Amino acid sequence: MAASNPEPWLVEVGHTRLKRAQLDGAGGLGRTVAESIDAFDRWAEAHPGSRVLLTDVRGDAAKGELVAVLQSHSIRWTPVGLGDVDLPVAPAYASLGTDRWLAVNAAWQMHGQALVVVDIGTATTLDVVDSSGIHRGGWILPGPDAARSGLLARAPGLERAREAADLPLAPALDTAQALERGLVLQQAGAIRLGIERAGRTLGCSPVFVLTGGGASTVQSALDPDDRQPDLVLLGLALAATRMT
Template sequence: MSELLIDVGNSRTKWILAEGGHVRGAARAVGHDNPTGLFEEWGGLRSLPQRVRGVRVGGGEAVAAIERWVADHWGITPRWIDTPALGGGIRLAYDDPAQLGADRWLAMVGARAANYLPACIVDCGSAITLDGVDSQGRHQGGMILPGLAAQQAGLASVAPSLPTAELATKTPFLTTNTRDALASGHLHGTAMALQGLIRRCVAESAERLTPLLTGGDATLLARYLDMDVRLRPDLVLEGLAAVDVPTG
């Protein structure tokens, strides 16, 4: 069955086509401030999906607009996925699984489907999340810290006189102007923090975990890491594709 898979985040919507439990190609991403662009892309699809499924962790207005457009143009009601205590071969460690975002659970499902377990999964989005999962799909717990955009917004709110940093792929460690110094702090500081957290996660596990990076800023931050990691930018959507397929 062909389907459209959607990941509605805090600032943008990612989507991808899938069939038979596997995604096709790379995901596309459109900001919540450009719903017209998103719907133009969907309107240009060569073949219509038979089903629409999604995960939502933000973008309430975006979710409502998506539901209206899909119903009006395709006659389909999207199915939104919530976090279960046990599903997709993953057993969550949270006392209240509903407190763990469905995107984090789906990233774990995606890691299992791609044969990456045991893993330390880092999702680099508006918030950066880290989760440890053993070889049997048992979640070991996780943590949440601010992502790059959240760091920039937070600093701007308390120090509005500072310039806006451009986060480039080649920012030096020590810089000679304020704008680049901010970029270095965000990029090198976050990367060094992630290195320490990943190494701590690996050291505390009885198994050899695979460091796995996903999310919108994963490719950028990976350039500043002094360690080997596996990049899987669309892991949440891979998990969404796999979760409806029997996993044994």
């Protein structure tokens, strides 16, 4: 027999895709699914009356479309925004993305020491937390696909069929590989510099936590201390356990 009050679903909406998982009884995640935002309508249709905790980084118009989907299937939804829940790591500034805030809180819960959270997606973000659990700010740069699209919009003659960036930091001998390896070089170089600068700010060597859908593109060129593909959802799970 199904539980009368099943655990809520956690839904993280990014700029290009959506991830969801059901909260388990221990405050963790069930199976995580990543899908296109358009595909979420089919899931909602198959789960009428469910409870959803939602974080969405997009603009108001796009958020409204998703809320309409939830309402059309009688799904009870609760938005989780920056500061809506009392979490250990407070945001350093009011315009911080909720996804970044949730991610640093999940990382802090796991490690409890100075750290840098790197999230590689449409944007690549780096967030610094000191040994007292204080968010010290961070950086935003284009993610690998966004950087590639921006370059090709200005220099379309460089476009080639995509290839895997094997030997990602070695000099390339053709344009296709030069482009793919260059994107890895750009990401890895910026991330390494950010972690170095964070270490100088903190006066220690921070734990490097890597997350995000684009992390696999550059992970081979980096050496993270921890790889957590579902860090934002884990932060949302933490928020769910603290909500009354």
